[in-house]
Amino acid sequence: MKAAVKEIVEGALRRLGIEEGVQVDYPKDPRFGDYTTNVAMVLAGKLKRNPRELAQEVVRAIEHPMVESKEVAGGGFINLRMKKEWWLSAFSHLLRDPQSFGTLDVGTGKRVQIEFVSANPTGPLHIGHGRGAAVGDSLARILEKAGYQVEKEYYVNDAGRQVKVLGESIWARCQELMGREVEFPEGGYRGGYVVDLAKQAMAEFPDLLDSPKEKAIEELTRWGAEEILKGIKGDLEAFGVSFDSWYRERYLYDTHLVNKALEVLREKGLLYEREGALWFASTRFGDDKDRVVKRANGDPTYLASDIAYHALKAKRGFDMLIDVWGADHHGYVPRVRAALQAMGYNANLLQVLLIQMVSLVRGGQKVSMSTREGTFVPLSELLNEVGKDAVRFILLTRKCDAHLDFDVDLAKSQSEENPVFYVQYAHARISSIFRTAQERGISIPSWEEVDLTPLELDEEMAIVKKVLQFPDLIEAIARSLEPHRMTYYLHELSAAFHRYYNHHRVLLENRPMREARMALVKGVQVVVKEGLRLLGVNAPFRM
RNA sequence: GCCCCCGUAGCUCAGGAGGAUAGAGCAACGGAUUCCUAAUCCGUAGGUCAGAGGUUCGAGUCCUCUCGGGGGCGCCA
Numbered sequence: 001m002k003a004a005v006k007e008i009v010e011g012a013l014r015r016l017g018i019e020e021g022v023q024v025d026y027p028k029d030p031r032f033g034d035y036t037t038n039v040a041m042v043l044a045g046k047l048k049r050n051p052r053e054l055a056q057e058v059v060r061a062i063e064h065p066m067v068e069s070k071e072v073a074g075g076g077f078i079n080l081r082m083k084k085e086w087w088l089s090a091f092s093h094l095l096r097d098p099q100s101f102g103t104l105d106v107g108t109g110k111r112v113q114i115e116f117v118s119a120n121p122t123g124p125l126h127i128g129h130g131r132g133a134a135v136g137d138s139l140a141r142i143l144e145k146a147g148y149q150v151e152k153e154y155y156v157n158d159a160g161r162q163v164k165v166l167g168e169s170i171w172a173r174c175q176e177l178m179g180r181e182v183e184f185p186e187g188g189y190r191g192g193y194v195v196d197l198a199k200q201a202m203a204e205f206p207d208l209l210d211s212p213k214e215k216a217i218e219e220l221t222r223w224g225a226e227e228i229l230k231g232i233k234g235d236l237e238a239f240g241v242s243f244d245s246w247y248r249e250r251y252l253y254d255t256h257l258v259n260k261a262l263e264v265l266r267e268k269g270l271l272y273e274r275e276g277a278l279w280f281a282s283t284r285f286g287d288d289k290d291r292v293v294k295r296a297n298g299d300p301t302y303l304a305s306d307i308a309y310h311a312l313k314a315k316r317g318f319d320m321l322i323d324v325w326g327a328d329h330h331g332y333v334p335r336v337r338a339a340l341q342a343m344g345y346n347a348n349l350l351q352v353l354l355i356q357m358v359s360l361v362r363g364g365q366k367v368s369m370s371t372r373e374g375t376f377v378p379l380s381e382l383l384n385e386v387g388k389d390a391v392r393f394i395l396l397t398r399k400c401d402a403h404l405d406f407d408v409d410l411a412k413s414q415s416e417e418n419p420v421f422y423v424q425y426a427h428a429r430i431s432s433i434f435r436t437a438q439e440r441g442i443s444i445p446s447w448e449e450v451d452l453t454p455l456e457l458d459e460e461m462a463i464v465k466k467v468l469q470f471p472d473l474i475e476a477i478a479r480s481l482e483p484h485r486m487t488y489y490l491h492e493l494s495a496a497f498h499r500y501y502n503h504h505r506v507l508l509e510n511r512p513m514r515e516a517r518m519a520l521v522k523g524v525q526v527v528v529k530e531g532l533r534l535l536g537v538n539a540p541f542r543m
Numbered sequence: 544g545c546c547c548c549c550g551u552a553g554c555u556c557a558g559g560a561g562g563a564u565a566g567a568g569c570a571a572c573g574g575a576u577u578c579c580u581a582a583u584c585c586g587u588a589g590g591u592c593a594g595a596g597g598u599u600c601g602a603g604u605c606c607u608c609u610c611g612g613g614g615g616c617g618c619c620a
Contacts, residue, residue: 023560038562041600051600074563075600120620162620187619277618288546288616295618302620330547331615356548357613398556401548403613405555410569419568421582433579440579469559476559488557491567502575502584521579543582 001090002026002472005035005080012061013039026469033069033079034465040076051076087464088452091523094467095447098526102471106478107148113313114140116324117236118155121225122166123191125235126376127358127395127406128326134395134536135355136324137241138483141534146478151318152243155309158225159249160302165189166228167221173198174209174220191376197224235380240388240536252308258300261308261343262293270342280307285338285347303335310336310350311343320351322481327354327401353481355400361407386411389537393420396535397487419491423528424540426494430525431541433506437518442507445515447522454516459500466493467523470531483535490531497524 006024013020020043027036040055047054055072062070062078066086073079094101116136119129136152144150157163169188173195176182184190201208201220208216236242252258262278265271270281276296280303283290293304313321325332333354337347360367360377367377382391390411397419398404410418437444455461473489476482506517529539 025562026559027563028558028566029563032563036562041562044600077563122620157620160620165619275618279618292618297618299618301618326614327548328614329620332620333547354548402556403549407555410555418582422568425580425582429580429583436579473559480559482559484557485559488559488567495567498583499585501579502581505579507579543580 001468002035005082008062008064008067008080009037009039009058009078012058012063015061016057018043026472027079030462032073032077033071033081035080035082037078037080038076040072040078044076084453084461087461087468088455090468091452091464091519092448092450094523094526095450095519101526102474102530103145103147104471104474104478105147106475107143107146110147110319111149111151111317112143112320112322113151113153113316113318114143114322114324115153115155115313116322117232117241118157119232120157120160120162121229121232122162123189123228123376124193125232125379127360127379127382128355130239130379130382130391131358131395131400131404132324132326132355133236133239133241134392135353135400135483136322138392138396138486138535139322139324139353139477139481141536142474142477142483142486145474145534148478151245153245153247154243156229156246156248156250157302158229159253159305161299163221163225164217166194166224167217167219169194170197170201170220170224171213171217174202177202178209193228197227200227231380235378235383238380238383238388240392247309249305249309252305252312257312258305258308261311262304264311265293265307265342268342280339280342282335282338282342285334285341287334287338291335303339306336307339307343310340311345314340314343314345314349318349321349322351322353324353324355327356330354351481353400356403358395358404358406361405362409366405382408389424390418390420392536393423393487396484399482399484419487420537421543422498423487423490423494423532424538425543426497427525427528427532427539428541428543429501430497430521430528433518433521435542437507440507442514445518447519450515450519451512452516452519454513455520457504459496459503460517460520463493463496463500463520463524466496467527470527486531486535490528490535493524493528493531497521497528 002024006022009022009024010020013022020039022037022039024035024037027033040058041051043049044051044054052072052075055076055078059070059072059078066083067080068083069081071079114136117125117129117133119125140150140152165185165187166189168185172182172184172188177198201223205219208219262271265280270284271293272279272281277292278294279290280293281290291303292301293307294300310321333352337350340350341347386408394406394411395404434444455464469489473485477485504517506514506521508514508517532539
């Protein structure tokens with residue numbers, strides 16, 4: 001919608017001999033019209049002109065049969081109002097082809113890879129991972145809607161120090177189960193799930209503890225990580241999140257890709273030895289300090305495999321790479337960008353979304369969480385308690401770089417405070433209208449043929465316009481990578497509907513009016529359902 | 544000490560590429576149901592946008608500094 005208006009204004013400028021891109025916005029106050037643009041004020045400085053006079057000129061040059069009114073306001077805003085038929089015809093178009101409404105081509109021909117969750121297979125997912133999953137998955141759906149070809153990937157850290165600590169932790173628990181006293185590993189995982197894994201391991205591999213300690217731990221590491229990964233996959237499935245690929249860090253080592261990547265850096269003279277370790281000169285690409293890629297003991301660091309991994313991603317030919325990380329990894333961003341650049345790729349290829357912490361609030365008290373200490377609430381537990389829809393929706397009600405307090409009691413409450421139900425209820429209510437129509441023997445009109453002109457109330461036109469903003473929203477989210485905007489939009493749209501529902505009746509005797517209103521709420525339903533789908537939330541037919 | 548994020552109504556937070564009179568939900572108070580679902584709606588009240596400078600036609604939004612909260616600064620991930 002915006003794009004069409006933008007074109008109208010740019011056309012007017014061209015008539016004035018000005019070639020310039022224009023920004024068109026929805027004004028916050030409907031009294032200012034349907035669309036507003038600040039071109040005159042922006043250009044005034046550049047052209048040394050009086051903004052209001054310039055605005056007047058532009059207004060005079062705007063010629064379009066669908067523009068109802070055009071005026072200059074304030075310091076030089078140009079406010080436009082479109083004719084009713086312009087809106088209604090767009091709305092009819094939506095009803096004619098609801099599936100493709102909001103589907104854009106801004107990303108057509110572009111491939112995006114989004115890597116998210118990527119939690120180490122050392123313990124079950126918790127709510128923080130859930131936030132990353134909700135953000136990543138919804139963003140993927142929205143980018144796809146905007147026309148991008150999207151690939152979702154989970155990077156499995158199954159080769160580093162952390163999984164080894166998991167193996168050691170399991171081994172220690174096995175020893176304890178045998179009644180042997182051992183020291184629990186430093187920084188080991190103390191969660192109860194490790195004891196469960198130990199019991200399972202002893203049942204499955206009764207001979208295991210007879211083999212040498214190092215060998216046993218190696219076995220347990222490999223096996224334990226796989227077991228936990230199975231659990232993670234199950235949790236994600238229950239959360240409605242799927243991946244196109246699971247990329248293994250171990251694979252990077254098995255195929256020597258890590259060494260090959262380091263070799264490339266060495267050839268470029270970007271590696272050096274100091275104090276027995278191997279360093280990557282990342283400062284040459286804007287990092288604060290150089291980073292170790294191979295420790296003095298010969299073990300590669302996490303960064304080493306990440307250099308190989310990101311170089312490989314870039315090589316796979318994506319037009320954009322998105323990494324969704326916990327905010328505690330923010331210091332890692334310059335390193336990885338440096339690595340990309342050092343390997344010969346454009347660092348801007350990579351967009352990193354940092355997800356801030358989630359605090360669980362129960363009974364007004366914050367619950368502290370730590371994977372190591374085992375004091376976290378698993379995502380699966382929360383899903384059982386609260387339900388997938390509420391969890392996903394609430395995790396997307398904040399922009400991702402802001403802390404989020406997840407109030408369990410509120411999410412569970414089957415009542416008015418719960419923001420999820422408000423939107424779902426709008427969908428259910430509309431379904432109910434159609435159910436009632438059927439019961440009363442009122443025929444459902446064929447949507448593409450309904451005459452919408454009986455819609456005359458301000459509230460009705462407000463709903464029409466709000467619904468038609470949906471494609472612009474998709475574009476804005478795809479550009480800004482801020483999926484939380486969807487929850488706000490859906491809440492606003494639902495509010496407009498609930499208000500209307502409480503003041504006006506749809507199923508009237510007057511057939512033309514009735515059918516126009518049925519078409520109106522049908523349009524709302526289409527968009528609410530699609531918006532919820534993009535968030536991974538169900539749209540129930542009754543509640 | 545250095546880096547990142549945050550600071551907006553009593554609480555939790557929006558503020559869509561600098562725009563016009565700063566919004567929503569909850570909590571508080573007062574109302575609406577012979578009706579297509581009251582998980583809804585209507586109304587009242589609530590603000591030094593942490594503070595101070597700066598950039599400009601215009602700043603909650605951009606820059607600098609101060610204060611406060613969180614996170615990160617490892618041959619951990």
